[in-house]
Amino acid sequence: MRAVFSAWFAAGIVAAIALLALKALAPHVEPGVSVDEYAQIYRVHLPRLLFSILMAFVAGSYVREDYTALGRGLAALPVPLLVSVIGAVMDIPMSTTVVTLVLSLIEALLGVVLGLFLTRALSSRLDNGPWRHKGGGVWRESGP
Numbered sequence: 001m002r003a004v005f006s007a008w009f010a011a012g013i014v015a016a017i018a019l020l021a022l023k024a025l026a027p028h029v030e031p032g033v034s035v036d037e038y039a040q041i042y043r044v045h046l047p048r049l050l051f052s053i054l055m056a057f058v059a060g061s062y063v064r065e066d067y068t069a070l071g072r073g074l075a076a077l078p079v080p081l082l083v084s085v086i087g088a089v090m091d092i093p094m095s096t097t098v099v100t101l102v103l104s105l106i107e108a109l110l111g112v113v114l115g116l117f118l119t120r121a122l123s124s125r126l127d128n129g130p131w132r133h134k135g136g137g138v139w140r141e142s143g144p
Helices: 001-026 037-063 069-076 078-089 098-128
Strands: 133-134 137-138
Touching: 001 037, 001 069, 001 078, 037 069, 037 078, 037 133, 069 078, 069 098, 078 098
Parallel strands: none
Antiparallel strands: 133 137
């Protein structure tokens, strides 16, 4: 459980940075005026997705060896979902309607899946590389 709390804390630090960045990057929306679609994608959706991937990667790094895939997913999922809800409460542009909140939740879920995939891919690459963990220590195989 300690690893889960550490994962949530580390992902929470990334979440705080994400909320500040989204607040600064999001274009100002005036009622009745259409917003440029590219501005929405590059200044709202892409940073939200990238920060969700980063939050899941950070959280997944803490629990990658201790839990199953479902456990890692449950450990990484709350923080990005909470960021989506807090973004709507903080009145971040492009997060205030029901449709954009649902889109934000979908981006958070996609970010968690991609972040955990990235964590697993990098950890398996590390475990199969020239550095191996044996008996709690790190050692390198000597070459011929």
